[in-house]
Amino acid sequence: MPRAPNAHGVCAANATKLTMSSEELAFLSVAEQGRLIRDRKVSPVELVQTCLDRIERYDGVLRAYITVCAEQALASARQVEREIAGGDYKGPLHGIPYGVKDQLCTRGIRTTVGSKIMADYVPDFDAAVVTRMNAAGAILIGKENLHEFGKGGTNVFFHGQPRNPWNPARNAGSSSSGSGIAPAAGLCSGSLGEDTGGSVRGPASANGVVGLRPTFGRVSRYGGVMHGWTADTIGPITRTVEDNAVFLSAIAGHDARDHLTSKRAVPDYTGALSGDLKGVKLAVVHEMAWADGVHPEVRTAFERALLVLKELGAQISDLSLPWTKHAIPLNMLTSDADVASMFVPLLRTRWKDFDVGTRTRLATAALVPAAVYSRAMRARAVVRAQILAAFERCDALISPTHLSPPALIEDAREKVESRVDVAQRLILRRITTHPYGTANVPALALPMGFTQNGLPLSLQIAARPFAEQTVYRVGHAYERATSWHRQHPDLERSLQPLLRASATAEGYRRWN
Amino acid sequence: MELTCEQLAAMAATIGLNLPAADAENVRLRLSALLTEMEGIERELGAEMDRTEPVPPVYPHEPS
Numbered sequence: 001m002p003r004a005p006n007a008h009g010v011c012a013a014n015a016t017k018l019t020m021s022s023e024e025l026a027f028l029s030v031a032e033q034g035r036l037i038r039d040r041k042v043s044p045v046e047l048v049q050t051c052l053d054r055i056e057r058y059d060g061v062l063r064a065y066i067t068v069c070a071e072q073a074l075a076s077a078r079q080v081e082r083e084i085a086g087g088d089y090k091g092p093l094h095g096i097p098y099g100v101k102d103q104l105c106t107r108g109i110r111t112t113v114g115s116k117i118m119a120d121y122v123p124d125f126d127a128a129v130v131t132r133m134n135a136a137g138a139i140l141i142g143k144e145n146l147h148e149f150g151k152g153g154t155n156v157f158f159h160g161q162p163r164n165p166w167n168p169a170r171n172a173g174s175s176s177s178g179s180g181i182a183p184a185a186g187l188c189s190g191s192l193g194e195d196t197g198g199s200v201r202g203p204a205s206a207n208g209v210v211g212l213r214p215t216f217g218r219v220s221r222y223g224g225v226m227h228g229w230t231a232d233t234i235g236p237i238t239r240t241v242e243d244n245a246v247f248l249s250a251i252a253g254h255d256a257r258d259h260l261t262s263k264r265a266v267p268d269y270t271g272a273l274s275g276d277l278k279g280v281k282l283a284v285v286h287e288m289a290w291a292d293g294v295h296p297e298v299r300t301a302f303e304r305a306l307l308v309l310k311e312l313g314a315q316i317s318d319l320s321l322p323w324t325k326h327a328i329p330l331n332m333l334t335s336d337a338d339v340a341s342m343f344v345p346l347l348r349t350r351w352k353d354f355d356v357g358t359r360t361r362l363a364t365a366a367l368v369p370a371a372v373y374s375r376a377m378r379a380r381a382v383v384r385a386q387i388l389a390a391f392e393r394c395d396a397l398i399s400p401t402h403l404s405p406p407a408l409i410e411d412a413r414e415k416v417e418s419r420v421d422v423a424q425r426l427i428l429r430r431i432t433t434h435p436y437g438t439a440n441v442p443a444l445a446l447p448m449g450f451t452q453n454g455l456p457l458s459l460q461i462a463a464r465p466f467a468e469q470t471v472y473r474v475g476h477a478y479e480r481a482t483s484w485h486r487q488h489p490d491l492e493r494s495l496q497p498l499l500r501a502s503a504t505a506e507g508y509r510r511w512n
Numbered sequence: 513m514e515l516t517c518e519q520l521a522a523m524a525a526t527i528g529l530n531l532p533a534a535d536a537e538n539v540r541l542r543l544s545a546l547l548t549e550m551e552g553i554e555r556e557l558g559a560e561m562d563r564t565e566p567v568p569p570v571y572p573h574e575p576s
Contacts, residue, residue, distance in 0.1 A: 216570055230568035260570045323557065329549035348528050351535075360535050364542040367523045372550055377566030379553050384569055416538045422545035440569040 022050045026186030027488045030243035033189055034092040040084065044095030044139065047189075048077040051097045051141055055187050058491050061168055061498040063160035064181035066102045066112055067143040073097060076139045083137070092246050094137030099188040101179045102143035102159075103150045104234070105223040106130055113225045114146040116158045116353045117346060127223025128258065129192055129234050129251040136250040141188050144178030150194055150226055151175060151339065152202070153357035153414035153426070164206060164406050165489040166455055168498055171412035173206030175199040179237050180207040185491060190238035190247050196228045197331050198433025200235040201445035201460065205401035208447050208456030208484070210244045210475070211237040215465045216440040217262040219248075220255030227342040228335040229260075231437050240485050241446060241476040245269035248468060264466060272469035273476040278313035280474060281394040286320045288399035288432045288460075295404045301449040301457045302400050305478065309398070312477050319390055319397070323383045324435035328427045330383065331434055333376040336365035357414050380438050387439040391464040396474050399432055401445040401458035436462045444471040447484035513547035515540050 025033070025047060036042035052070050059065055080095045105111050105123035112119050130140065145162045147154040152174035162177035164170040165185040172181050176193030180203025183190050193200040195213040204211025212235040219234045226232045236247030252266045284290075289302060310316055340347075340362040347366065351359055368376075390397060406412075416422055436443040441462055448459035459478065463470040479485050492499075515523075520540045524531050531539055554561070 230570060326549070326553050326557070329546050330553070333546055333550060344527055344529070348530075351532065356535065356538070360538040360542060363524070363529060363531060363535070363539045364546065366527060366529065367520070367539070367543055368546070372547065374566055375554065375561060376550060377568070378561040378564050379550075379557050381564045381566060381569070382557050382560045385564070416541050419541060419545055422541055426542070426545075427549075 022053065023186065026050050026054055027239070029240045030096050030189045030238060030246055031092065031240070033096060034094070037084065037095040038089055044077040044080045045074065047095065048073050048097050048139055048141065051186070051188050054185070055142070058185060058495060058499070059187060061163060061495050062165055062181050062185055062187070063145050063157070063162045064178040064185065064187055065099065065142040066114070066145050066159040066178070067110055069109060069140055069142055073139050073141045080137060080139065090137035093133065093250055095139065096189045097139045097141040098133060098190050098192065099142045099144045099179060099182045100127075100130060100140065100192045101146050101150070101176045101194055103146055103194050103225050104130060104192065105225065106140065106143065109143060111143065111225065112159065113150065114148045114154070114157070114159060117350055118225075119158070123223075125223060128220035128255045130223065132251045133192070138250070144176070144182055144191060146177055146179070147175035148355045148358040149343070150196070150199065151358055151361055152199060153361050154355045155357040155413045155415065156355055158355070161409065163409070165491060166208060166494060167406075167453070168495055169408055170406040170455060171206060171409050173203035173406065176203045176237065180204055180209060180211065183237055183239050184209045185489060190236055190243055192234055192247070192251070193237050194224060194226055195233050195235050195437065196226075196231045196335055197328070197437040198430055200237060201401050201433050201443060204237050204445040205458030206406040206456065208487070209237055209239055210241050210444065210446045210485070211235060212244050212248060212468070212471070213436060213443045214248060214252065214468060215442045217260055218442070218466065218468065219251050220258040220261050222255055222257040227339045229338055231331065231335045231440065241444070241472055241479050242270060242273055244444070245273065245472050262466070267469055269469060269472055272473045274473060275477050275480050276313065277309065277474060277477045280314045280396070282309060282314045282316045282396050282398050282474065283319040283390060283394035284316065285324070285397050285399045286318055287322060287324055288435070291403060291431060293403060293428065294400070297405065297451045298400050298403055298457055302459070305448050305459050308478060308481050309474070312481055314474070317394065319393065321386055321390060321435070323386045325431065326379060326383055327434040327438040328430045330376050330380045331438060332365065333368050334373060334380060336361065337368045337373050340365035360416065383435070384439045387435060387441065388464065395463065396470055397462045399460050400448065401460040402429070402432055405451045405455040405457060432460060441465050442468045442471050444475045446475045446479060449484055450487070513544055513551060515544045515547070
């Protein structure tokens with residue numbers, strides 16, 4: 001049986017007692033937590049309970065979760081504890097608590113997709129990635145908040161406003177908002193999000209963690225409530241690059257239930273983490289790094305990142321991809337239209353039950369003429385070809401993940417009252433992430449520093465299709481040479497006085 | 513491309529959508545902007561688009 005946490009938080013499950021606070025345990029990497037669990041120095045029950053305690057303390061403000069599976073997670077943790085004690089250790093994810101974007105179906109646990117419309121939907125099956133995480137011994141701790149139906153642009157969140165743990169007045173990124181908040185705030189060890197045009201990388205960037213959009217076809221989409229069938233991907237959000245590689249190793253691979261998954265063998269992603277960049281050719285994408293409007297602190301942080309990468313042995317050149325600027329409207333004219341086509345019946349009958357940002361975006365996409373859709377699909381192929389051609393001259397493309405630090409929540413809302421709003425709020429803010437969704441290549445976002453006000457900044461690395469090992473290698477080398485990933489938000493400081501206010505509000509939302 | 517309110521309503525009617533007045537202007541602005549963007553894309557990439565088939569970049573047939 002596990003011991004109860006002592007006055008300092010966590011105590012050891014085995015003979016060797018650890019002197020570690022619950023906060024320190026919560027913010028260890030998955031690799032570190034996994035080793036402690038394997039060696040029975042930490043019980044999975046203690047780790048899960050630590051996350052649940054933090055959710056209870058902080059999530060009334062942060063709103064990372066829509067549903068918390070407290071009792072189920074604790075029961076799983078006790079089962080894992082027995083398995084490991086009996087010598088059945090499954091690997092680095094055994095006993096690790098994780099969350100999933102509430103767009104991925106979970107058997108017996110409601111899957112709301114962030115909406116009022118599906119608020120009571122309880123699937124009788126698991127998404128393929130959930131099945132795989134569970135098979136690896138990971139413990140599902142909850143379903144994470146998101147922009148409604150996974151479409152960035154929600155104005156009013158039916159399940160609560162997600163808040164950035166570094167500064168709760170700031171945006172937490174879209175659309176896998178809760179999946180970025182939760183690992184950043186120590187409310188789980190890692191998450192699974194979904195990325196069409198930047199929905200994993202955006203929250204990773206905003207919350208100061210690591211997010212991967214994998215190559216389309218690398219991870220099964222089975223069981224995801226998502227209809228952007230030419231661009232949707234499911235990817236991990238974690239606190240370190242190594243953790244991200246561990247998560248991807250668990251969820252990648254062919255699945256007969258998703259006929260667009262690749263049959264390529266899944267490589268050893270953690271084996272690529274050499275820390276060495278000698279001979280690696282990196283190219284800075286001019287339009288995504290030095291674009292008009294890049295925030296001066298983003299520019300400075302990126303320039304410093306380039307120096308670090310050079311010191312690590314990378315060869316860095318500049319490169320122009322002028323057609324990438326078209327990726328956002330092209331995705332909205334095509335992928336959005338694919339999604340909207342599935343929602344027209346609901347738009348007809350339940351218009352007011354959608355958030356205004358979602359319903360206007362979907363209605364817009366539903367009205368794209370077929371001839372325009374077809375031409376836009378051709379243009380996507382043209383833009384993609386330009387991006388792929390770049391990989392003939394380099395191993396990876398680099399840029400900031402976003403041109404600005406996380407905006408104030410109010411400023412990030414996609415209110416559309418003029419053509420200027422469309423350009424500023426819908427298109428320009430996505431200029432760095434959508435091109436890689438258009439190209440369907442792997443892209444990694446990872447911490448690149450902080451503004452003077454303590455807001456996270458993020459570096460983006462993209463590579464050719466199925467070259468996840470390359471983005472991990474570059475990201476891991478950079479991460480090791482910096483200390484950004486070791487910095488975590490001081491929630492007692494950043495969330496005051498909202499914590500006191502939330503204590504009288506809804507509080508802890510358990511599903512069980 | 514600047515759609516009128518009447519044009520938007522007619523387009524919406526073809527798929528059975530009756531856009532409430534409070535949201536119609538929002539949709540009109542969005543769709544007009546996207547169609548304008550597409551006009552620019554046609555000017556810049558049209559010739560290349562004519563030579564390119566609109567095959568989605570998905571990977572169902574990779575070798576095992």
